[in-house]
Amino acid sequence: MNESSKLNFLHANNGKYSFHPMGHPAEVETNPPRIMDKGEGVYVINEAGEKVVDAVGGLWNVNLGYSNAKVKKAISDQLDRLPYYSNFKGTTTPPTIELAERLVDIMKPEGMAKAFFTSGGSDSIESALKMARQYWKMQGQKDRYKFMSFKKGYHGTHFGGASVNGGERFHRSYEPLLQGCFHMPYPSLYRNPFGITDEEQLVETCLKLIEEEINFQSPDTIAAFIAEPVLGAGGVYVPTHSLWQGLRALCDKYEILLIADEVVTGFGRTGEWFGSRYHSVKPDIMCLAKAITSGYFPFGAAMVNDRINDAYMNNEDAFGGMFHGYTYSGHPVGCAAALATLEETFEANLAANAKEVGSYLIARLRGLQEKHELIGEVRGVGLMMAIDCVADRSTRAPAGKEPMTAVADHAWEAGVMIRVSGNVIIMSPPLILTKDEADKIVDGLDYAFGKAG
Numbered sequence: 035m036n037e038s039s040k041l042n043f044l045h046a047n048n049g050k051y052s053f054h055p056m057g058h059p060a061e062v063e064t065n066p067p068r069i070m071d072k073g074e075g076v077y078v079i080n081e082a083g084e085k086v087v088d089a090v091g092g093l094w095n096v097n098l099g100y101s102n103a104k105v106k107k108a109i110s111d112q113l114d115r116l117p118y119y120s121n122f123k124g125t126t127t128p129p130t131i132e133l134a135e136r137l138v139d140i141m142k143p144e145g146m147a148k149a150f151f152t153s154g155g156s157d158s159i160e161s162a163l164k165m166a167r168q169y170w171k172m173q174g175q176k177d178r179y180k181f182m183s184f185k186k187g188y189h190g191t192h193f194g195g196a197s198v199n200g201g202e203r204f205h206r207s208y209e210p211l212l213q214g215c216f217h218m219p220y221p222s223l224y225r226n227p228f229g230i231t232d233e234e235q236l237v238e239t240c241l242k243l244i245e246e247e248i249n250f251q252s253p254d255t256i257a258a259f260i261a262e263p264v265l266g267a268g269g270v271y272v273p274t275h276s277l278w279q280g281l282r283a284l285c286d287k288y289e290i291l292l293i294a295d296e297v298v299t300g301f302g303r304t305g306e307w308f309g310s311r312y313h314s315v316k317p318d319i320m321c322l323a324k325a326i327t328s329g330y331f332p333f334g335a336a337m338v339n340d341r342i343n344d345a346y347m348n349n350e351d352a353f354g355g356m357f358h359g360y361t362y363s364g365h366p367v368g369c370a371a372a373l374a375t376l377e378e379t380f381e382a383n384l385a386a387n388a389k390e391v392g393s394y395l396i397a398r399l400r401g402l403q404e405k406h407e408l409i410g411e412v413r414g415v416g417l418m419m420a421i422d423c424v425a426d427r428s429t430r431a432p433a434g435k436e437p438m439t440a441v442a443d444h445a446w447e448a449g450v451m452i453r454v455s456g457n458v459i460i461m462s463p464p465l466i467l468t469k470d471e472a473d474k475i476v477d478g479l480d481y482a483f484g485k486a487g
């Protein structure tokens with residue numbers, strides 16, 4: 035097929051033969067997705083050769099940008115050597131052993147003791163929830179099966195993750211979901227359900243409600259609380275350290291496990307290596323994915339601390355086995371990709387870059403607020419940020435679909451790829467972003483907001 039017939043083929047078939055996550059298939063067919071064809075540093079290039087700064091970073095994951103030679107080489111070397119072998123009982127591979135040791139070492143400050151490898155974020159969440167339940171069975175407390183989480187939280191789309199997700203659109207189409215999941219209000223200051231304007235007071239209120247619910251459910255029925263250290267897909271809300279420290283204290287008080295969903299916040303995105311470290315909190319389980327391979331290979335892990343590892347190690351009855359796993363758990367190519375990604379991430383100290391360039395970008399975006407009425411609030415930490423768009427600043431009524439689509443289209447015209455979720459623009463650019471590239475994002479958005487009115 036020559037270039038032009040290939041393009042015709044792509045345009046004729048785009049959106050017709052595959053479902054697109056989070057999209058309505060009829061809408062996808064009439065308004066087909068952008069076709070991304072190449073990547074270079076922080077830029078992506080579509081099938082027509084248009085090159086834009088990827089302010090989305092793939093999907094929160096391409097921390098090293100699109101052309102990291104070391105990760106690509108590690109993947110191809112491993113493909114040449116051994117493209118696959120199973121990690122089920124009885125066999126493993128060298129990179130799988132190496133990565134597990136490396137992760138436990140990196141996560142010593144959080145007290146992590148062992149890794150369970152997965153193929154992505156939803157798998158990591160599912161594994162964490164199942165291990166939490168199994169932990170309590172091993173402890174002889176089989177009534178502890180319930181999960182608590184936050185409204186607005188996002189934990190992937192498997193049945194377990196969907197059940198603890200805080201958005202009703204993830205529930206309604208797939209119910210009945212897991213029994214015993216309870217969703218608590220999130221202390222999101224800009225859009226909080228109580229009209230409280232003092233953040234610490236809001237956090238205190240939410241923690242009180244959580245404690246009340248724990249007691250109402252009875253603590254000895256609750257397996258775990260799962261939350262994102264910085265709430266991501268639900269609108270990038272950066273909580274106070276007191277929220278996370280308060281959560282840890284409540285979990286300790288009632289012996290509940292704390293699961294940190296670090297699928298987005300892991301590996302430097304917040305400006306710290308992990309979101310839990312940012313809050314100075316040690317969870318019992320930490321879910322990883324996305325940036326662990328910079329998106330170059332589907333991969334993830336659920337890490338557990340000694341409390342959970344010891345329970346497995348010391349259990350002698352039938353419940354002590356790990357009767358859970360995926361064909362691709364510990365995939366050697368994924369492990370090789372992860373090892374190279376970690377090396378690159380640490381060598382370039384990308385967490386520090388996320389902190390520095392992130393605070394520069396957030397400050398510059400806040401500067402746009404004075405010029406453009408559509409911008410209600412800019413919030414974020416490190417290189418994860420949101421622009422909450424409003425139809426009316428005084429009421430904070432969310433902006434409608436039309437202006438949001440217009441901003442995204444005009445941003446593309448100006449050379450910037452952004453992601454719109456409802457009335458919120460979510461950005462998570464590669465962590466290699468420079469200040470010049472951050473300026474390009476701001477200038478592109480300035481143009482886009484100006485055009486969208």
Ligand SMILES: Cc1ncc(COP(=O)(O)O)c(C=O)c1O
Nearest residue numbers: 154155156188189190295297298
């Ligand atoms: C916090 C969080 N947890 C879990 C997931 C699910 O990860 P995946 O899409 O790789 O299954 C996501 C995906 O965006 C996420 O943001």
